Every structure is written in structure tokens, then in C-alpha cells.
Amino acid sequence: MKIALSGSSGFVGSKLCTFFRSQGDEVIELDREDFHLDAPALAQKLKGAKYVIHLAGAPIIKRWTKAYRKEIYDSRILTTRLIVDAMAVMETPPPHFICASATGIYSEQGKHCEDSTALADNFLGKVCRDWEAEALRAEEICWRVLIFRFGIILGKEGGALPQMAAPFKKGFGGQIASGKQIMSWVHIEDVLDVFRFATDHMKFRGIANVCSPNPVSNKELTKAISGVFLKPANFRVPALALKLVYGEAASVLTTGQYVLPCNLNDNGYEFIFSEIDKALKDLLADPSKKKRTS
Numbered sequence: 001m002k003i004a005l006s007g008s009s010g011f012v013g014s015k016l017c018t019f020f021r022s023q024g025d026e027v028i029e030l031d032r033e034d035f036h037l038d039a040p041a042l043a044q045k046l047k048g049a050k051y052v053i054h055l056a057g058a059p060i061i062k063r064w065t066k067a068y069r070k071e072i073y074d075s076r077i078l079t080t081r082l083i084v085d086a087m088a089v090m091e092t093p094p095p096h097f098i099c100a101s102a103t104g105i106y107s108e109q110g111k112h113c114e115d116s117t118a119l120a121d122n123f124l125g126k127v128c129r130d131w132e133a134e135a136l137r138a139e140e141i142c143w144r145v146l147i148f149r150f151g152i153i154l155g156k157e158g159g160a161l162p163q164m165a166a167p168f169k170k171g172f173g174g175q176i177a178s179g180k181q182i183m184s185w186v187h188i189e190d191v192l193d194v195f196r197f198a199t200d201h202m203k204f205r206g207i208a209n210v211c212s213p214n215p216v217s218n219k220e221l222t223k224a225i226s227g228v229f230l231k232p233a234n235f236r237v238p239a240l241a242l243k244l245v246y247g248e249a250a251s252v253l254t255t256g257q258y259v260l261p262c263n264l265n266d267n268g269y270e271f272i273f274s275e276i277d278k279a280l281k282d283l284l285a286d287p288s289k290k291k292r293t294s
Helices: 011-022 032-036 039-046 066-088 123-140 161-169 188-200 218-229 239-254 262-266 276-284 287-293
Strands: 002-006 026-030 051-054 096-102 144-150 152-154 174-176 185-187 206-210 235-237
Touching: 002 011, 011 026, 011 188, 026 039, 032 039, 032 066, 039 066, 051 066, 066 096, 066 123, 096 123, 096 188, 123 144, 144 188, 152 188, 152 276, 161 218, 161 276, 174 218, 174 239, 185 188, 185 276, 188 206, 206 262, 218 276, 235 239
Parallel strands: 002 026, 002 051, 051 096, 096 144, 144 206, 152 185, 174 235
Antiparallel strands: none
């Protein structure tokens, strides 16, 4: 099938391109220049696509100046608006639209399934709410709309894990701030598999939390990473130090949400990696050691 994909140069997008092409699918990559087109011109590029997958968005972990706040917001909301506007003018719109979002939409308090109304009252919460509102306009156009609220995506070659793990290799690892903040995480292999699941299960629709059914605290994550490297994790990164570096964006590292993949569970999805220890051993352990212990 033909798939139009934005964010194809990113960590998840690049792996998705490889994944879909390995199955014989045609992938049309949407780049930054495409988002300078008007809706009819973009519609021409989407012509014939069975799926439109929208992953593009500026990185979150960077100091939030006024200008960068605007970039974070516009790179998600305006691009989504343009894609939906483009699909609206097509004679035969794509039947399936999948748009990214994030678990940062939820409040720090409580446990959250997709129907939770306890949403974050902060900058990222607003970004996610407005982002999803633009994506949900596609319900008037496409046969099926899926919004994936991603947790922290763990992978070898990208995402947060390589930077998080680097100090642990040298014995300088430790928890962030109090360590009590909850981290709703997902292995990159499950992310790819959820996309496969979405193409195979037509009843799977709406908003879906894409994260392991077993969130962990930062303290638990710290213990798991140090266990893989067999190194102590006695250091602690103070919240104040992070705030000096990242400003308000430090809140992404010092706070978290307890999120459960209820929609995926209800539709029968089985996670490849549901436990953090198994996920981290797969991603971080020395391959030669993994062979000897298998």
C-alpha cells in the first residue's frame, strides 16, 4: 500500500520507513518544504495514499524561549491543520489517518486511560490538546482516525535512552530529582508493532496510549539501568541544575504521568516488552553477554 509519512528523518519515522518498505509498501516522505505548500498542492502529494501518518514536531527537550515555544506549537498544530485541510479537498481522501500526540497531555496526579479527563494545565498540555483537536477534524474526512499518545520511547539509536544511559556506563548514573516521577515508557519495537497492529485491526481506532502497561518511577528506571551495566547509581541530578540548563523545559524530566494502554489492551494487543528490566536488557546489554546468557 501507499503511505504518506511526516517526520521520516526522526528516530521513529526513519524506523517506520524501513519497516513499511521491508513489507513492500510505498512510502511518500513529507519533508519541511511540503508544509510550505497550500492545501491543494499538498493534496496532490497525498494522492493515492491509503495511510497518512503524521509524526513531525520540534524536539521538546530544549530551553523554551518565547520563539522556541512557538516552534514547538506551530510544528505540531499548524502542520496537522494543513494535512487535514489537504485531505479535505481531495476527491478520494486517504481512508486512514494516524497522528502522534503524547502522554504529556495528562495530569501528574492519578492513573490515566484514554478516557481520563484529568489533563495537564500547562504548556505541553495545551500543545497536546490543540494538536489532537486539529487531528480529530479528520473524522469528518477519513474512515478511521487514530491518535497515538506516545510515552517515552526507548531505543538504541535515538530517543532519550542513549543520553540517559551514558553516565551509567561510567559509573556516574543516578536518579533525576526526587526519583518519584512516573515514567510511562515504550520499547521502540512495540511502537513499530503497534503501527503493524493498526494496519491489521480495523476496529482499532480513536485515541490510544502507546506505552507499556507497567510504568515505572525514575528511581526504578535508575535501578534497572544500573543493573544492566552492573555499575552503582549513587549520583543524583538536582532539579535546580536541570532548571538552570533547560529552564521551564526541565519539568519534562522532573515530572511524569502514570498512563495505561487501555485501548490497546481492549483490542487484544500483546506487548513484546512489557517489563522495564527486559526492555533495557534488550537495548543496553552487551550483545556478546546476551548470547552467553541465552
